[in-house]
Amino acid sequence: MATEFTGTGDPARSMALLWRTGEEGGPRPGPRAGLDVDRVVSAAVRLADAEGLAALSMRRVAAELDVGTMSLYTHVPGKGELVDLMLDGVLGELYPDDEVPAGGGWRDRLEAVARANWQFFLRHPWAVHLATGRPPLGPGLMRKYELELRAVDGLGLDEVEMDLLVSLVNGFVRGSVGGVHERSDAERATGTTEQQWWAATEPYLARVFDAERFPTAARVGPVAGEELQAAYAPERTFEFGLARLLDGIGVLVGGRSGPG
C-alpha cells in the first residue's frame, strides 16, 4: 500500500490535463490515437477500486487496457499526474444533485457533507491514502469545495472560519474511514482475517500484559475490544465522533449567530 503524492509534476501540464484544455485543432499527422486520457484514468480508477492503491502500477493499468506500458506515457506525464487525475475525476461523483442534500439547518447540511464523504471513501478506498498537501486543483475538487462551503455559508462565520470548518469535517471523515480500510487492506496484504490475527495474538498478549501496571487498560480494553472489534465498529466510531464534532461546531455557530 503506497501513499502517493499529488502535485508532483509540471503544474502547467497538470492543470491542462485536469481541465482538459489540450489544444486540439483539426486532425494531426500520426496514427489515430486508440488511447486517451479518460480511458487511462478510468482504467486506473477501476483497478484501484478493486485491488487497492498498492496494485496500481503503470504495468497493471497498461495490461488492463491491452496496451504497452510505455504507451500510457503518451497521454499522461507520469504516475503522479495519473493519480491527480483519478482523484479529481472521482471527486466529481460527489453531490450528484449539484448541492449538499439537506434540511434547513447547518447541522443537517454538515452531517450530509460528512456522510457523503464517508460514502465516497467507501467507494474509493485508495483516495484515503492520497497526500493532498498540493491538491489537484481540477474541476472536481473545485465543485466539491464550492458545494461544501455553501453548507456553512450565512452562519455569521468569516471566510477563514468557513474554510477551517469544511476542512475539519473532511479531515475527520478521512481519518474515520481509514479504520475501515485498514482492516480490509490488512486482510488482503496478510491473508489472515482480523479474527485470525487476534486469536493468534491474544494468548501472547495475555502472557506479557501486566494488569497491575495498566489497570485502566485492563478494565477498558477487553470491553472496548469486544464491542468495537465487531464488523460495524468503524461506523460506530464514525457516528460517535461525528456527534461530538457537530456538538462542538454548534458551540461556535450558536455563539456566533446568537443563542438558539
Next chain:
Amino acid sequence: MATEFTGTGDPARSMALLWRTGEEGGPRPGPRAGLDVDRVVSAAVRLADAEGLAALSMRRVAAELDVGTMSLYTHVPGKGELVDLMLDGVLGELYPDDEVPAGGGWRDRLEAVARANWQFFLRHPWAVHLATGRPPLGPGLMRKYELELRAVDGLGLDEVEMDLLVSLVNGFVRGSVGGVHERSDAERATGTTEQQWWAATEPYLARVFDAERFPTAARVGPVAGEELQAAYAPERTFEFGLARLLDGIGVLVGGRSGPG
C-alpha cells in the same frame, strides 16, 4: 512515500520481539552477535526521522549500520515487523513523567493528550503514515493507551465511550499533523517549495476558474488561501479543530456528570 503495514508477520514472533522476551539462557554456539534488535530499530528510526518513510529501506538501514543487508534478517523477520518495533519504541517517548501532564479538569487532560501527540508526530513524521488497523501491541502502545484512558476516567463514561474518546482525539491529531508533513514531504519529493508550486499553478487556475459557477469558493478561497498558506497554517488548523472537538466532548461529559 509508502504507507507501511503493521502486524504483517507471525504474531508469536512479533510479540516476542516487541516485549523482548527472546529466551536466552547461557551462551550459545556461533559467533558473538555484533548486531541486535535495538541497534537495528534505532538506526531505522534515525533514518526515518531524518529522511522520511520513503527513504526507509532495508538496504539503507543496513548501510547505516555498516552491515550487509541480509544481516538485518537475522534479528528482524522483515520490514513489516521492523516498522512495528519502530513505532512501539518511539511511542514509549510519550509522557516522560509517566502521566498525562494536566491541571484538574478533563479538558486540560485531553488537551494535554492532544498536544503531546501533536509534538510526537512532529518528531516522528513517518508515524503518521502507518496503518494501525492491527497495532503493534507492545509495551509502548500499552503504556500510552493506559495513560490516555486515565485522562478520561472518572467522568461517568462507560468503557466503550472512554475508548472512543481517546481514539477520537488521537485520530484528530493524526489527521491534523498530516497537513504539516504533506508540505515538507512534497517539497522533498518534488524539489519545489509550496510558494513556487502555487506561483506556478495560480495563473493556470485563474485562467480556467469560473467565478460564476463557484461564487462561494471565489469569495472564500482567496481569503483562506492567503491566511492559511502561511507557515503557521497547520498549527492554526490544529488549534481550531481542537477547540471545536473539546467543546463537543464537553457537551457529552457535561451532560453525563451533571451541569457545570
Next chain:
DNA sequence: AGCAGCACGGTACACCGTACGGAGATCGCG
C-alpha cells in the same frame, strides 16, 4: 511522393523486499 510529426512500445536502469544457501566463528560434548 516525400516528409514531418505523432502514437505506440521494447529494452534497460536503478531501486525495492527477501528467499536461498554458503562461509566461518564459537560453543558443548565426548
Next chain:
DNA sequence: CGCGATCTCCGTACGGTGTACCGTGCTGCT
C-alpha cells in the same frame, strides 16, 4: 583436543516498481 551443532553474517538472485531513451511505422500536409 577434536568435532559436530548451531549460530551470525552476507553474496547472489528473482520478481517487482517507475520511467528514460529510442526505434518503428502510421498519417496527413505539401
